[in-house]
Amino acid sequence: MRELATVLNVFDAVQAGRGGVLAISGQAGVGKSRLVQEAVGRHGMDLRIITTTGAQFEAGLPYTALQQVCAPLLEDLGSLAAAHAEALSRAFALDRALPGRPMADDGFLTLGVGVQALLARAAARTPVIWVVDDVQWIDEASARILAFVARRIASTSAGLVVAARDDDVLASFGGASLRLAGLPDPEARDLLTAAVGTPLDPRVRDRIVAEARGNPLALLELPHAISTAGLVGGYGCPPHQPLPETLEAEFGRRLAALPEASSMLCLLAAAEPTGEAALLWQATARLGIPAAAGTAAEATGLVSFGAQVLFRHPLARAAAYHGGSDAQRRAAHRALADVIDPVRDPDRRAWHLASAATGPDEAVAAELARCADRARARGGAAAAAVFLEQAAHLTPDPRQRAGRLLAAAAAKRAAGWVPDATALLAEAARDPRDARQVALTEVLRARLAFDLRRDPDALMRLLTAGEHAVAVDAVLAREVLREAYAAVVFVGRYGTPDAGSRIAAATAVLPPVPEPSSRDLLFEGLFTERLDGPAAATAVLRRAVDRYTEEPASRYTLGDLWLACAATLECWDENAFREVAHNQLRAVRDSGAISSLPVALSYRALAHVYEGQFAEAQRLVDESHRIAADLGTPAMAYVDVTIAAWRGDQAAVEQIAAVATADATVRKEGRLLTAVEYARAVLLNGLGRYGEAMDVSARAALLDEVAFRTTVPGEFIEGAVGAGRVDLAVSAVQRLRRAVAGATDRDWAMGLLSRCEALVADDADLAEQRFQDAVARFSRTTLLTELARTQLLYGEWLRRAGRDAPARTALRAAYESLTALGAGAFAARARRELTAAGGRPRHSAARAGARLTDQERQVALVVAGGATSKEAAGQLYLSPRTVDAHLRSIFAKLGVTSRRQLAEALRRADATDRVPDRL
Template identity: 35%
Template sequence: MLHGRERELAVVEETLSRVRDGNGAALAIVGEPGTGRTALLEHMLGRAAASFRTLGTSGFEQETALAYAGLHKLLWPVSERIGGLPPAQAAALAPVAGEDAAPPAGPFLVGTAVHRLLTDATAGGPVLCWVDDAHLLDRVSLEALAFAARRPGDRPLAMLLTAGPEAPAVSDSLCGVPSLRLGPLGDRAARAMLDDLLGAEPGTDLAADLIDLAAGNPLALSELAAALTPDQLAGVAPPPVALPVHSRLRALHRRRYGALPPDARRVVLLAACDERLELRTLARAAARAGGDARALETARRSGLIRVDGETVETTDPLVRSSLYADASLTERLAAHRALAAVLDQDRLRQSRHRAASAGEPDARLCEELACEAAAARRSGRHADAAPAWRQAAALTADAGGRAVRLLAAATDSWLAGRTRTARSLLRAARPYARSDELRGLSGLLYGQIELRDGAPASAVQILVDAADRLAGTHRTRAVLALMFAAEAGCVAGDHRQYRRIGERAAAIGRDGARTPVTELMLAHLDGMAATFGGRHEEAIGPLRRVLKLAESLDGCAMKSWASLAAFALGEDRKARDLATMAVNRARLRGTAALLPWALSTLALTQMVLGEFSAATAVSLEGLRAARACGQENGAADHLAMLTLLAAVQGDRETARTRAKSVTETAKRRGLTRPAAFAAWALGCLDLAEDRPEEGAARLRALAGTRPADLFTGVLATPDLVEAAVRCGDREGTEAALAAFDRWARSSAGPARAALAERCRALLAEDDAAAEEHFTEALRLHRQGGSAFELARTEFMYGRRLRRSRRPRAARGHLRDARQLFEHCGAALWAERAQAELRAAGEPAEPGARRRTDDLTPHQQEIARLVADGATNREIAARLVLSPRTVDHHLRNIFVRLGVRSRVELVHLFR
């Protein structure tokens, strides 16, 4: 089974489908050694066997110098057709038929002959021509097949080629052939593959170490799994730190390295000793080691290193670990000493290389490294600080000191966005962390990681235990652990824990002096516990104190907590401004781990304010940041927000696609809040599509069973009331509205009160009372709030007026609603407002052609990407959609703008 290659399989299947329909198509599958090029090709050959005649060959290193060798094997089954080609083309392919070609034909003639022969072979039905390891073909064969692949034509000919990216000549030859690059497997696919390989589920720690070492390479993962010892499987022996000696991948890298001249080998080993070297540093170190920096080009052509601007690095982590493991101790020490000698302007890296060349624990070197790592942390260079702490730990003799430095390495790895590395370092620290204090510090970090990329329900227990261990020595950190524990309970859906956790934190805070940071956290826990308990009047004081304290405190976490406090108080614009500050702090201080969290808070505030385009952009950034950091729970939060944003704007396909993905992740990890957001989104979509019965059923589950859930149940109450009134089933709406009303009355801003008035208007039995509530709701909306919610209130008011046989009064409200919906990009709602206008006697707008600014924000983004030349597949990857969904949107864009092609669309945007 090919794990994690669903997108790639779909691309290849799409290529073959075009050929089945009678058109030619070609695809080059490009990937590093071991990424599964051959496995993907073989899988597709099996699926194509019933409908294609296949012609194929594989490149062999031993035949690279033999002209026509690849064509001879590939075309031999159809060689009898060569005689039917025009004489010049037949002569060009004489070597394929076992005859001499004199004089040898030129590349153009050979290419046209191969193209003609392959297209003629389709007379009997679709033909699949495949070439594995095209980079190992002889030059004549490669150029001829690439020539044919660039000319698919209108005959049912499919050409699939696989190639490695390391040879520039190959990439030049395949230029112009559509390509599919195989990247590394994701963690989930790698774990599924590992389970298959071992026949049983390995321990979590061992699996994580293997996945980290394999760096997403399927062959590396299979070789590591095959080489595990029983003790490693049982967890009593340490996991491997490099590919096994007999590994094919390691042998490949070893052969490449061994084939290089001595100077080039020195250059490669220097690059393997440092993650990223500047060209100038490499040149000086190579000269000091007795080498010649001019050997860099020879080393680069080997595919073992790459030059990126002014820096040099190994092509992937497996190359680095393999070459470093194969180098002798003498070679490694010499390389580290050479680098230490020339890095006089970078104290941290110089100390690291000096430490690497030390043969035994050295207290002076250890202290030097620790000082440099601490300085790097203070300047926000967490990615640089983490390996320095790790080396300092290796040079530390006592267990406690080693644990402290491993924990510091794990913390900086986490803050730098390297979640897997942080987990690995925490596991390494576990045997040395013997005191309650060290176990508490370890639990604090482990709980944060589990909150963002694990099971939030487990994170609660881990963090509460950490707080208990830290209460006696680190009160501020103990309260911090409880802050994260309360959030974890919220994400897991247990908001009742807020009060219990807040009481524990208050008990810790009573002992000894409080810092402003501790005061802010305690006030936040107190205020949010009251909020989640529905005691909104009681929450006002503590939440106001959070806002006051946050004015003088800096940092991403302080501003994020203050933003949530402002949101709970109904001060949405202040909440947005504080969330913006939190995002800026995370960026400026290099705390990549905090950025997805800060962005989620910002997106929430923008969504509530009706700033849908801004919220979508923020959540797309947050989704990418969370995935880059390995925070799947954070990614689910952003995908849930994107689902809700698509739904409120009436983007059916996008909302449903995203909701399915969120629900699957939430079910697997116990993420109640993202699942609730997805359900809320689908309820909003039901309303936009005028299906109130389905919407009421979804929303009643949110607002009815969890009335204290501020972020879903309470916020969704206005939607529930609307759905219930429209379908004539008002059961439970009074209780839900009462909970919402308590929050609205305690709110400082008019937005919540406006929604409460709208709900009363909808529930009003007589028209006079409804008109009074609608009028008040509109007044409050205009004082400050969301343009989208104002539009919905105008729409509902106009709708009621029309049904009360007052069409003239209704038209003004419905007209305003339609314009506001169009401004917000809520296409379905705008269509519904237009339909109500027609029913109220308003004639249709003249002119069929719509302007580009009438598109929804989502449609505008897709249209702009198309205008910039992006393909559907590239747009899908960027916007987290499927290519089919992009195609659906593009058809709607064409209809809305009155255009018939991508070319016409491009002209509209110029």
């Protein structure tokens, strides 16, 4: 069976020390759990298998699923680093198990690394497989940590098998994928006949098979809903319903036939997420349920009572829970709350108390609010939102309820649950609110609008909300006005002319800040730059950037996320840009603020682009697109189109640019248009189509937008000089001098200025001096793309001056660097120039082949053997999208354009590695 072989391959790989991930999807009852059980059975005692199953009613309780898979490994907790052990103990409410260890504000990253370390230690002794079924129902906090670990277990003897009904739910885990379909009709008919044990009327049989759609569980369970006589005679077939509801109804019918005590025992077992048997029996004693009640319950075949209480299928558990009355469910939760230790597990106890409440209860609501604080401290924005929402609905005081609803809405927004946040704001608006709460409602609505659209209308909503907040909350007003300014930058050329002056006027009436924070300095600098020019703002921006690079990631505020990166670019500080982008991405991941991830990922990717790491940049961009699609927010196409341009992928640039331009024009997001114009200019300059590069970047060059001063002028000037419009280039160089006036100590700024001055110089000695200065300055930076471009331009200038020998040296250095980076169009341009100068370039495929990473080489070999991306992903335990991202880098490095060329290119690269290069 192919499906079983796929699972066994993962198990075999883990046993051999190659960790892997397998994501199994398929409708309820299709056989996902059975498939994994069969694989477990075949491996016997060779692997340590730890399983857990998600359940609908525990999804709001953070880290439930994670605790279940980690619990058997906690024997190694004491051997972990202190920060990791503390993060795990806090997440699982084990703080008392580690007396004397200080509490710290651990975030998502610390917990993720701690879980990874815990798993690795256990796997070093015996290979470990975590099996997580019904992932669509596990809590968000557990899902994020498991996905984090999944991407980092390739070098361990550990594996993760995740199963869910939908492919989308499993996308974040990566790894190989397996989609289970229903049984073919012949096999379905055989299974149904065996389940009934009696010959069936063919018409009845075929109808049941058709309604079951090949689902094995339906074929086994549906006959119990109809008498044998009905089946044989053609009567009693149930009406068509969605399959899960049909199965749950059948499970419910069987459970309803139980004695009352047994039925209540099943409900109680279903209500407790952990399935902890000892806890269950304590709760049954409180409810007066005799132990003998379990015998009748087990006789249904739907539940078993051992060391852990297990239901045959999650739908059986759902049936047991929903089959009781509201009063019975409340009684079950109350009994469970009574027997849970409030010190050891306060969050789970509070969750049961909330489920047991019959009406508003401030004591329970306050405890839930404290749960939210604990969840937030652990990086659980999603869990905090759930607790706050529950707390609000149990709060008796209307004004306090409105405050908790607003806090829940803010947490939902941070977690990326926009529809839920919108609904909570509408609910809060129905309660009486004070002036600050009214202002906060308006602010949250404006923020959600800008998250979804990033257009001028959303900008004006932010601006208006900030102006209204001035009179009631200076701190909130200052924060929102800053966001409005960030929105002005985003909207760019489509912005309202008076937006800047309105922000300035509203900010001017706010009380001064006695000790400016990094955020205060950042916005003071950016606003000064907007009003008075770059030179006037340099000192303040430099102080802001220094603060951001000195502060730990945990101190970063999400409100100024991308503008802090923009400030580093305004200071021409590539090292600070990389550091701030890295730290802000870490801060976003730690906080669980999913809605901010697309922007954070994009800026970190851009830092990789500047350093010529296109494959790594593409990986982050792909993640950004996936998250934006999940959130329903506009995709961040800024870096995607830039990567394609640097790689010289004309088709990709035009495709991305067309979609992004149409989208940006409709939404009026001017900054995106500038990014597209810059990327197209990069591509066109690489192709040597200078006039088109000049034309496409002309407007962006004149706009002189924040964070584009480091890139756009160079493209416009190179295009203008190449097109013979030196007059336009000279004017642009003058503007560039003004832009770098406050950054004379930065090699990036002065290197670009020297290069551009060399291009327009009419004196040969001055031009050469400027080129050499530019090469020297870029050599002191990490900006490998800029260094290679400068060497190319210098070599071209030397060749046109008739100095072929030094031209060959510069052009060969440019060609080799650009080829190694994967900058396809520029590498081809350098190759043409080197050949014209009388040089013989090394074969790009051979030269670059040696620079393939180990994983790129594995991908190349598998694909060269004829595998599709999906097949390669299955063999290498990667996702198909990751394989495609690697292929883009491989194609650029090997200088090929199709999969058919890979085998020969790899052979040439291997042959060249064995022959000394005589050039």
